[in-house]
Amino acid sequence: MKDEEGYEMAKILVTETVHPVGPELLEAAGHQVVYAGRDMDTVRREIVDADAVFVRILDLPGELLSAGKQLKIVSKHGVGYDNIDLDYCRQAGIPVTTAPNANSLSVAEHAFALMMALAKNIVPVSKAYRETGFSAKNYAPGTELTGKVLGLIGVGRIGGHFAQMCGRGFGMEVLAFDPYAKGVPEGVTLTEDLDEVVRRADVLSLHCALTEETRKLIDARRLALMKPTAILINCARGPMVDEEALIGALERGELAAAGLDVTDPEPLAPDSPLFRMDNVIVTPHYAPTTLEASIRVSKIGCENILAVLSGQEPVGRIV
Structure with missing residues (x-):
């Protein structure tokens, strides 16, 4: 996707709520950030032309990921990744990253x-x-x-x-x-x-x-x-x-x-x-939810997206 001046602009799909510090980095780099929340209909619709997904605990099965024909990275908000279909990502050549030590x-x-x-x-x-x-x-x-x-x-x-x-x-x-x-x-x-x-x-x-x-x-x-x-x-x-x-x-x-x-x-x-x-x-999966950790995880997760989009190696890569 390109902006009005012809700049190559990526579309990043953000599921659930994240600290704004990360998405602000993406927007500052000229990319489009789309917030889907936990609404699966929105996720299914927006993933079709997304270049990246920034996900917390929402399930991302292969059936859903396969709709994202131009996905270049799935960035996990945190370190646990059992909600992401790693087998599909390996097969499709989509990098999956985490935010090690952030929370x-x-x-x-x-x-x-x-x-x-x-x-x-x-x-x-x-x-x-x-x-x-x-x-x-x-x-x-x-x-x-x-x-x-x-x-x-x-x-x-x-x-x-x-x-x-x-x-x-x-x-x-x-x-x-x-x-x-x-x-x-x-x-x-x-x-x-x-x-x-x-x-x-x-x-x-x-x-x-x-x-x-x-x-x-x-x-x-x-x-x-x-x-x-x-x-x-x-x-x-x-x-x-x-x-x-x-x-x-x-x-x-x-x-x-x-x-x-x-x-x-x-x-x-x-x-x-x-x-x-x-x-x-x-408690409702609340342990990582501190201001300090939220800032670190959001920042690292979005820096990983920027790294992959620019051809660099991200941190916390598991696929």
Whole structure:
């Protein structure tokens, strides 16, 4: 596509809401930015002549991507890419990029916040105080985390940040499982026995990618291995946890609490039992949503688009 002066102008399709700093870079370079939101009819219509797609968590199956006959890049807003049909992109020769490390600190801090809130009963005690008055001080006691065992599944950027927060900040013993780890932060003990991590953890936190290998990694069998006093944190991907089995374990008192920023399905059904449990905190895939991370991810994602359009190598390329 060319502008009135004959300048080669690309069309970039942006799905969902992103910080404007990235799209402003695209527009400053003379490109057209089209915002489709999450409306699939709009996405299907606009992708036909799009040169690039900047996507958050909207599903981009091959059937949809194949309509974009002139696509030159799919840029992921963040690091998780299980919503993009990578096989199709490889076959079609379309680069797929992520924004590595842009939101890892924000996600780690969110996991930390969930852990603290659940350990200290912050949400139900605050609710009880508002509803019943000062007698809420007699609510079931919270628990200390200092000296407890943090079990990590995945010690990449996010898991590494979380390990340091808990290990250095609270003196927690950090035990981790990650068969792909190239190195771990100081103070982290790496083991090849996933069940040992699950069994020993006072807090079990998931920080790995969703693959066929990790789908329902935390199933009924592994939930049964966990301490009844343990807390489960998932800020990775919902399908890694067997949600039906998790609900059962929580209802039977076989698990103390769960903090979930991701669910399966997503969004979670309004009538899900998880919403009714005082020992569960559910947030809507909100962990990466800080101002700082939003700026970094938007900027890196759009810089990747500019790089590919100008024939340069982007960062975080996975295809």
